[in-house]
Amino acid sequence: MITIKEVSELAQVSQATVSRALNGHSTVKEINKIKVFEAIEKLGYKPNAFAQALASSRSNSIGMLVGSLEGPFYGPLMHNAEDIVRKKNMHLIVTSGQESKEKETDSIRFLQSKQVDGLIIHSDMLSDDELIKIAKNTPATVILNRYVPELSNQCICIDNELGGYLATKHLLESGHIKVACITGQLSKIDSRDRLQGYRNALTEYGIQYDASLIAEGRFDHDGNHEKVRRLLDRDNGITAIFCQNDNIALAAYDVCSERELTIGKDISIVGFDNDTYSQHIRPRLTTVNFPVLEMGVEAANCVLSLVHKEEYSVNNKLAPELIDRDSVKKFN
Amino acid sequence: MITIKEVSELAQVSQATVSRALNGHSTVKEINKIKVFEAIEKLGYKPNAFAQALASSRSNSIGMLVGSLEGPFYGPLMHNAEDIVRKKNMHLIVTSGQESKEKETDSIRFLQSKQVDGLIIHSDMLSDDELIKIAKNTPATVILNRYVPELSNQCICIDNELGGYLATKHLLESGHIKVACITGQLSKIDSRDRLQGYRNALTEYGIQYDASLIAEGRFDHDGNHEKVRRLLDRDNGITAIFCQNDNIALAAYDVCSERELTIGKDISIVGFDNDTYSQHIRPRLTTVNFPVLEMGVEAANCVLSLVHKEEYSVNNKLAPELIDRDSVKKFN
DNA sequence: GAACTTAACGAAAGCGCTTGCAGTGTCTTA
DNA sequence: TAAGACACTGCAAGCGCTTTCGTTAAGTTC
Numbered sequence: 001m002i003t004i005k006e007v008s009e010l011a012q013v014s015q016a017t018v019s020r021a022l023n024g025h026s027t028v029k030e031i032n033k034i035k036v037f038e039a040i041e042k043l044g045y046k047p048n049a050f051a052q053a054l055a056s057s058r059s060n061s062i063g064m065l066v067g068s069l070e071g072p073f074y075g076p077l078m079h080n081a082e083d084i085v086r087k088k089n090m091h092l093i094v095t096s097g098q099e100s101k102e103k104e105t106d107s108i109r110f111l112q113s114k115q116v117d118g119l120i121i122h123s124d125m126l127s128d129d130e131l132i133k134i135a136k137n138t139p140a141t142v143i144l145n146r147y148v149p150e151l152s153n154q155c156i157c158i159d160n161e162l163g164g165y166l167a168t169k170h171l172l173e174s175g176h177i178k179v180a181c182i183t184g185q186l187s188k189i190d191s192r193d194r195l196q197g198y199r200n201a202l203t204e205y206g207i208q209y210d211a212s213l214i215a216e217g218r219f220d221h222d223g224n225h226e227k228v229r230r231l232l233d234r235d236n237g238i239t240a241i242f243c244q245n246d247n248i249a250l251a252a253y254d255v256c257s258e259r260e261l262t263i264g265k266d267i268s269i270v271g272f273d274n275d276t277y278s279q280h281i282r283p284r285l286t287t288v289n290f291p292v293l294e295m296g297v298e299a300a301n302c303v304l305s306l307v308h309k310e311e312y313s314v315n316n317k318l319a320p321e322l323i324d325r326d327s328v329k330k331f332n
Numbered sequence: 333m334i335t336i337k338e339v340s341e342l343a344q345v346s347q348a349t350v351s352r353a354l355n356g357h358s359t360v361k362e363i364n365k366i367k368v369f370e371a372i373e374k375l376g377y378k379p380n381a382f383a384q385a386l387a388s389s390r391s392n393s394i395g396m397l398v399g400s401l402e403g404p405f406y407g408p409l410m411h412n413a414e415d416i417v418r419k420k421n422m423h424l425i426v427t428s429g430q431e432s433k434e435k436e437t438d439s440i441r442f443l444q445s446k447q448v449d450g451l452i453i454h455s456d457m458l459s460d461d462e463l464i465k466i467a468k469n470t471p472a473t474v475i476l477n478r479y480v481p482e483l484s485n486q487c488i489c490i491d492n493e494l495g496g497y498l499a500t501k502h503l504l505e506s507g508h509i510k511v512a513c514i515t516g517q518l519s520k521i522d523s524r525d526r527l528q529g530y531r532n533a534l535t536e537y538g539i540q541y542d543a544s545l546i547a548e549g550r551f552d553h554d555g556n557h558e559k560v561r562r563l564l565d566r567d568n569g570i571t572a573i574f575c576q577n578d579n580i581a582l583a584a585y586d587v588c589s590e591r592e593l594t595i596g597k598d599i600s601i602v603g604f605d606n607d608t609y610s611q612h613i614r615p616r617l618t619t620v621n622f623p624v625l626e627m628g629v630e631a632a633n634c635v636l637s638l639v640h641k642e643e644y645s646v647n648n649k650l651a652p653e654l655i656d657r658d659s660v661k662k663f664n
Numbered sequence: 665g666a667a668c669t670t671a672a673c674g675a676a677a678g679c680g681c682t683t684g685c686a687g688t689g690t691c692t693t694a
Numbered sequence: 695t696a697a698g699a700c701a702c703t704g705c706a707a708g709c710g711c712t713t714t715c716g717t718t719a720a721g722t723t724c
Contacts, residue, residue, distance in 0.1 A: 001710090003709095003710055004709085004710065004711060004712095005710080005711095011535070013673080013674085014673065014674045014675075014713080015674085015675095015710090015712090016674060016675080016676095016713075017672085017673060017674080019711070019712060019713085020672095020673090020712090020713095022696080023712085025712090025713085026672085026673095026713095027671065027672065028672075029671085029672065029673090031629045032672085032673090046441065046444065046445050046448040047710085047711075048386070048445065048447070048709085048710050048711070049412060049442075049446050050382040050385040050386040050391070050446075050447060050695080050709085050711090051381075051382075051386050051679090051709070051710035051711035051712085052388055052710080052711055053679095053711090053712075054380070054382040054383050054677055054678095054679050054681085054709090054710080054711070054712090055678080055711040055712040055713080056679085056682065056711080056712055056713085057679070059382070068407075068411060069401075069407060069410040069414055069426070070406075070407025070408050070410065070411040070412045072402075072722075074402075074407075075400075075401060075402025075403060075406075075407055076402050077399045078401040079400060079402045079428070082401060082427075082428060086435075090699095091427070091442055092427075093425050094401070094425075094426055095414075095423065095424075095500065096411070096414060097414070103418075109378065110423055112378065112382075113379065113380065113381040114377050114381050114382075115380070115381070118631065183643075197438045211376055221382040225668070250612055253612070253614075257614065259682085276609070277608060277609035277612055277613075280582055280587070280612070280613055281609065281613050281614070282613060282614050333680090335679095335680055335681085336680065336681065337680080345702045345703080345704085346680090346703065346704095346705075347680090347681080347704090348682080348683075348702075348703070348705080348706095349702085349703060351682060351683085351701095352682090352683090352703090355682085356704095357682090358683090358702085359701065360702075360703085361701085361702065361703085364702085364703085379680085379681075380679085380680050380681070381707090382679085382680080382681090383676090383681040384680080384681055384682075385681090385682035385684090386681070386682090386708095386709050386710065386711085387678080387680075387681040387683080387708080387709055387711095388681075388682055388683085388709085389682095389709070427707060438674070549715065569685085571677065595682040
């Protein structure tokens with residue numbers, strides 16, 4: 001391994017000067033800079049990131065915890081965050097929590113032991129208190145999709161209530177009256193907020209909330225088919241379903257096809273998230289866009305501003321919007 | 333920051349003993365171990381990964397370069413690789429090359445400067461020679477989806493030729509004779525191999541290869557619709573299309589719907605990759621499964637065995653298989 | 665030309681850890 | 695009981711870098 005020592009010897013300056021030339025923290029004579037960079041070039045020198053980090057206690061990297069390294073949600077999130085971080089000449093280290101509290105904790109440990117300068121956290125399992133503790137250790141911490149009052153300007157969420165409202169309103173506007181709603185796990189605040197949005201829209205249109213039109217599903221793939229079947233079996237004149245995410249909508253698609261119900265004609269469906277596949281399934285799914293791109297960008301910008309202690313006004317409640325495609329029948 | 337020094341003082345042993353207790357490289361008296369771990373617990377000590385890495389020149393982490401942090405291919409790849417790596421108490425650091433040679437090089441640099449113990453590389457832009465050079469620097473390097481003869485037991489590919497053969501054979505077996513093929517970029521070896529598989533199947537069934545049935549598309553989203561339209565416009569009695577990936581198949585779906593051709597009846601389509609959405613589109617797409625899961629697992633196992641210098645017989649040509657769904661009409 | 669400022673640099677300490685080496689003390693073995 | 699073997703431990707060097715501090719040389723001011 002080529003070290004700074006060899007560079008300094010070849011360039012006939014001290015190690016300190018090489019370091020300074022490299023980092024630009026202090027002034028170095030032009031002639032020496034040239035000598036240094038020539039030597040670096042000639043030797044193919046690459047600074048040892050560990051030694052740098054150890055000596056400076058800065059790691060030039062941002063840690064990110066996501067639920068999973070795969071999937072239509074986390075993918076773009078990581079992608080966009082990395083983009084921004086890279087542009088600032090820093091690096092993003094991503095780990096996944098894989099829906100286990102232990103792994104989430106372990107991942108945060110790992111990232112902190114790597115002395116990340118900042119942290120972007122999308123956690124399912126960690127409690128607010130634990131997040132607060134983490135943010136105390138790593139002040140430049142940004143929390144995604146969770147609102148922790150104590151960390152109010154470090155949280156970036158989307159307005160789930162608005163999203164639920166938009167989806168429902170779209171159905172109502174299209175002339176539907178019996179609008180069902182399949183929620184995610186009601187243990188999750190996202191589900192409850194989206195449901196509240198649904199209720200708000202109903203109220204606005206003067207329609208009574210009817211609990212028999214509600215079913216609790218799951219945001220992941222498990223068991224939604226059965227929920228949809230049972231909902232339809234209730235046979236209470238449903239003409240439209242607001243599925244609280246696109247996964248659930250997918251299950252609804254499958255069940256409708258089982259029952260030979262033509263989506264967009266016999267029944268209408270609205271999803272939530274605007275996952276990549278929502279535009280590939282037929283009929284193309286009308287859904288609420290989850291601004292995951294913006295979230296990635298915002299998270300990265302926010303964490304970088306915290307790291308560099310710059311002023312930055314976070315946009316911490318991102319607005320979803322309706323993507324009107326082909327899965328909703330319009331009566332008017 | 334709590335350091336090993338403080339732990340050693342509280343436990344009333346030397347730093348060396350703390351280190352040894354922690355790493356188990358050497359024997360430490362039981363009573364001292366207990367004292368050490370009690371002290372660690374009490375102080376909430378976390379070893380500084382940089383100092384560890386610097387001192388030991390081992391980083392306990394594997395670097396991974398992928399094309400993008402998102403998408404149905406790289407997602408599961410990362411996911412499964414991380415799983416395995418974690419189980420060995422190491423960590424995976426993922427960076428993306430984003431289809432730019434510069435970024436790929438930069439990412440590898442970054443990973444190497446982080447002293448990763450091993451490297452898993454899925455590169456689009458780097459030349460074989462460059463890969464060889466990288467593998468020289470980091471001996472525990474595994475190359476994905478590329479066969480570099482000099483690194484033969486560090487390459488993990490799938491058998492694209494077999495895949496192309498299986499797709500075509502399925503169509504032929506189902507009674508189709510005029511089978512078109514839309515390839516990916518022919519600059520990519522994958523495309524050429526899949527095409528060769530197509531030809532092999534034709535030969536086996538005694539059918540003459542007809543260049544007018546071939547069109548060159550792209551593995552990504554760009555411009556495939558137009559290619560499909562032009563192919564159909566040639567009006568040469570095509571009853572089936574082998575699309576060299578699911579993306580292309582998606583474009584074919586769109587064009588067929590434009591032209592009111594019912595897939596699985598008027599025309600048959602086989603894809604390649606078995607992307608997540610292929611089972612959600614209607615009719616469900618018959619496609620060739622790309623064993624991405626196995627690839628992730630195999631890559632991780634391989635790189636770990638290289639890191640620990642253990643014997644491991646790589647399965648470096650993974651077998652794709654046909655997933656028979658609803659997009660192919662069967663004449664028999 | 666003395667006194668001061670400033671630019672540029674080198675020496676060296678130190679970041680927190682691992683590890684080779686040299687003990688020390690205990691246990692076997694003949 | 696001497697001597698070798700062994701288990702355990704501490705000392706201290708050193709990993710490759712950053713950064714403080716002091717020094718030198720050059721420039722500035724009156």
